[in-house]
Amino acid sequence: MDPEIVSFTIPTESNKIVFVWNISALRSEEEIYFSLLQVFSQFGALYTLKIFPNAGDPGYYAVIKYYCARDARRAQEACDHKNLFQDSPLKVRVCVKQKGFQYKSLLLNSSRCQDLANHYLGFNGWSKRIIALQNISGLDEDEGDPQEEIKQRYLCVLEVLIPAYGVSSRGVGVAEETLIKQKDPTDFLQKTGNLQKYAAQKALSDAFQKILLLVFENGKVAVEYVSPDDNTVDCLTEEELQGLIQVNDFTWTSFNPDGEEEILGELTFHEDALGAED
Template sequence: MEPEVVGFTVPTESSKTVFVWNIGAQLAEGDIYCSLLNVFSQFGPLYSLKLLPNAGVSEPGYYAVIKYYSSRSASTAQERCDRKPLFQGAPLKVRVCNKQKVFQYKSLALNSSKCQDLANFYLGFNGWSKRIIALQNISGLYELEDECDTQEQRKVRYMCVLEVMLSGYDVCSRGVGVAEEEVEKSNDPMEFLMKSGKLQKYAVQKALTDAFHKILLVIFESGKVAVEHVASSNDPVDCLTEDELQGLIQINDFTWTQINQDGEEESLSELTFYDETMANDM
């Protein structure tokens, strides 16, 4: 079997989606969710798991939609779990989605939390590390835009340049993230400092996402993993030395529009149990 390529992107392929039905209502919904998570996470990392009630015309119960990062994991889940009772008396029905893909969806980068989970699973907790190259306030780079701001508000922006290092593969990948927010000028200084801290954290998260987005994992059937770095050859973040990059930042001569890549929305707040594993992409 050929190796499978797994990127740090939101999985959209039908071959990575598993449907589970014939789930009874004997257990509480939370217990069913935990049972599904425990069973199906054995076959590979999950991007999302949704537990939904049956339609009103059906008997009480649930069905689930599970997304893996790997098609091989989805296929294994079907083979091992279909027509097995697992955590209930009646056997579950498990099928990989066979819907043909009509549209070519644009790949969205995973948010930083899911990037770290995926890296930890395939590379190990000690298989990668990160370091911040630069983290600074760049609010002054948008002077023309800021002229339109009211006297009561101003936009504060932070930029982060970060490097992800995969020591076992001799691979380094740099990413850039920018976070901005309108801040009341008359706010209490402590509140302003707290908001600035959150913006810095948000910029670091986005830079981490950008760095992982340039990495591909090649998964072999034996379980071995190879890594490829796929950054553009003219990407200044990867092409320049660290001193050159610092100088480019200092003279404010950076193409900021190139680093605002589309991806999953990051969140600075703590996610709930269900929100952390369910994505609104179905």
């Protein structure tokens, strides 16, 4: 059987959505959530699990979205009309396909990309490193008198490595924010550090967009790199990339594609992994 392709984008296909109803109201929503999570995460990686109260009747229903359609089908086959964590049986169905609706693929944020990579490749199956993290705030703006508001803009180039498959992919992320000059320099430095982390997280998400996971029926996984039309970032040497950044030869607005909002996470910056910074 052909493998199923899993990309690092928000799943929108109807055959990846599972509806669960006939959920008893004898438990709290929190208990129901964790019970459902424990059961349905056994069949594959989940993108979302949401619980809703029934309209007018006691009880709940849930909507679960998988990254892989095969996992959704297996969940239905194993759980439909089974009691599982309650006395009455649950009803489980994969969403009926709706024709005529086409959704734009949106990028997963960096946290979800890492979770998905960990699920299929293992925590030690991949790594990331920062090639460059550059302050580009003044590269495309005329210098003027100091203002109360300062627009800070950082560009990050990051590489994802999957050594077992010989795959590497670079991503670019740009984060900007208008900061107000503070009397306390510590506060300004903290906000600047957060901006650098946002740029790195966006770069990580961008790097994963060129990677596809091929999931086979027996659970084995293969990895493919998909070269984009504009492959400048992956083709250049690190020195050439640094040169492009220095002369502002990037159209930075193109590195803010539509996707999930980034949630500031913990990233450790090692000096030997960073590029030159103004």
